Amino acid sequence: MQSFYNFTINGLKSYLTENGFKPYNADQLYKWVYEQKETDYHKMTNISKNLREFLEKNLTIEDLEIDSVYESSDGTVKYLFKLEDGSLIETVLMTYDYGKSVCVTSQVGCNMGCSFCASGLLKKSRDLQVHELVRQITTIEHHQKIKVTHSVVMGTGEPFDNYQNVIDFIKVINYKHGLQIGARHITVSTCGIVPKILEYAKEDIKSNLAISLHAPNNYIRNKIMKINMAYPIQEVIQACKDYFEVTGRRITFEYILLDGVNDKLEHADELSDLIRGINAYVNLIPYNPVLEFHYRKTDPAKASKFYLQLTKRGINATLRKEQGSDIDAACGQLRYKKEDI
Numbered sequence: 001m002q003s004f005y006n007f008t009i010n011g012l013k014s015y016l017t018e019n020g021f022k023p024y025n026a027d028q029l030y031k032w033v034y035e036q037k038e039t040d041y042h043k044m045t046n047i048s049k050n051l052r053e054f055l056e057k058n059l060t061i062e063d064l065e066i067d068s069v070y071e072s073s074d075g076t077v078k079y080l081f082k083l084e085d086g087s088l089i090e091t092v093l094m095t096y097d098y099g100k101s102v103c104v105t106s107q108v109g110c111n112m113g114c115s116f117c118a119s120g121l122l123k124k125s126r127d128l129q130v131h132e133l134v135r136q137i138t139t140i141e142h143h144q145k146i147k148v149t150h151s152v153v154m155g156t157g158e159p160f161d162n163y164q165n166v167i168d169f170i171k172v173i174n175y176k177h178g179l180q181i182g183a184r185h186i187t188v189s190t191c192g193i194v195p196k197i198l199e200y201a202k203e204d205i206k207s208n209l210a211i212s213l214h215a216p217n218n219y220i221r222n223k224i225m226k227i228n229m230a231y232p233i234q235e236v237i238q239a240c241k242d243y244f245e246v247t248g249r250r251i252t253f254e255y256i257l258l259d260g261v262n263d264k265l266e267h268a269d270e271l272s273d274l275i276r277g278i279n280a281y282v283n284l285i286p287y288n289p290v291l292e293f294h295y296r297k298t299d300p301a302k303a304s305k306f307y308l309q310l311t312k313r314g315i316n317a318t319l320r321k322e323q324g325s326d327i328d329a330a331c332g333q334l335r336y337k338k339e340d341i
């Protein structure tokens with residue numbers, strides 16, 4: 001049996017047509033499942049008995065199995081899901097004044113090997129399928145009885161290493177009768193896989209792009225992000241310029257402040273020169289310490305100075321406040337602990 005959640009609207013239309021049904025049935029089904037949250041085919045009153053029986057036999061509409069749920073004092077909720085093959089993945093729900101955002105995991109483990117990130121402690125064992133991406137959101141919506149308004153693909157894994165499934169996932173959640181999450185409310189974050197940045201720019205979806213930059217030059221970036229050996233920083237920056245040329249959409253640069261590694265004022269100056277002229281803003285992220293690594297977070301006073309240095313040099317920046325650190329909400333931490341037991 002396949003999952004209903006595996007299908008984009010066009011995929012579902014083809015699947016139904018191939019099996020002797022009508023393309024318009026796809027929209028009817030999308031409305032039931034995503035808008036009405038109906039998971040019992042028998043209650044879908046405008047669907048023919050014939051089709052309902054076919055669906056009953058061929059497509060499941062099940063939520064992910066919840067292994068455990070952790071709630072932070074700041075309202076952040078972390079889910080550990082168990083997939084059909086026993087793999088554990090983590091998904092985080094964050095509540096803001098503007099809405100509810102789900103941070104989605106794209107792969108089981110990660111092969112990018114960034115030296116500060118807990119996700120890489122467990123090597124990638126496989127890509128997540130479209131339904132496993134979509135069900136991270138639908139399961140949370142059902143469990144919390146909420147409407148998710150934003151999504152970021154910033155959990156474990158490298159989304160551009162699971163490219164097509166992530167694109168189809170965005171199509172499902174963005175569709176007008178799907179989860180109806182606006183394209184401007186969806187962000188994909190990459191460690192900088194240059195050819196995929198350019199491919200993403202040309203997709204017929206208007207979702208956002210974030211780049212995990214984390215360093216102002218090749219010397220530091222090579223040390224902390226292995227991917228920089230394959231795609232050096234200048235190539236990443238050029239890809240961002242090309243992306244803007246095609247889409248006209250502003251980019252986010254993520255920059256974790258690591259004590260004594262990339263947080264000196266001269267690094268802020270170098271970063272300003274590197275990205276000057278690009279329509280972007282820098283999101284300065286406090287490091288969430290990972291027990292297995294030696295990195296420490298930059299203290300708040302120094303972080304503020306770094307931030308001010310950027311703004312003084314005309315760079316748009318934000319200093320992100322920490323969320324969920326008391327429940328190990330940093331990428332991959334929870335899953336690693338659980339697998340390790």
Ligand code: SAH
Pocket residue numbers: 112114116117118153154155156157158159189190191192211212254256285286287288289290330331
């Ligand atoms: N592979 C993608 C998406 C997953 S990581 C990427 O690299 O962008 C999402 C973000 O969390 C990245 O910017 C990543 O560098 C950052 N991150 C990883 N470990 C972290 C930690 N311990 N503290 C703070 N941010 C972390």
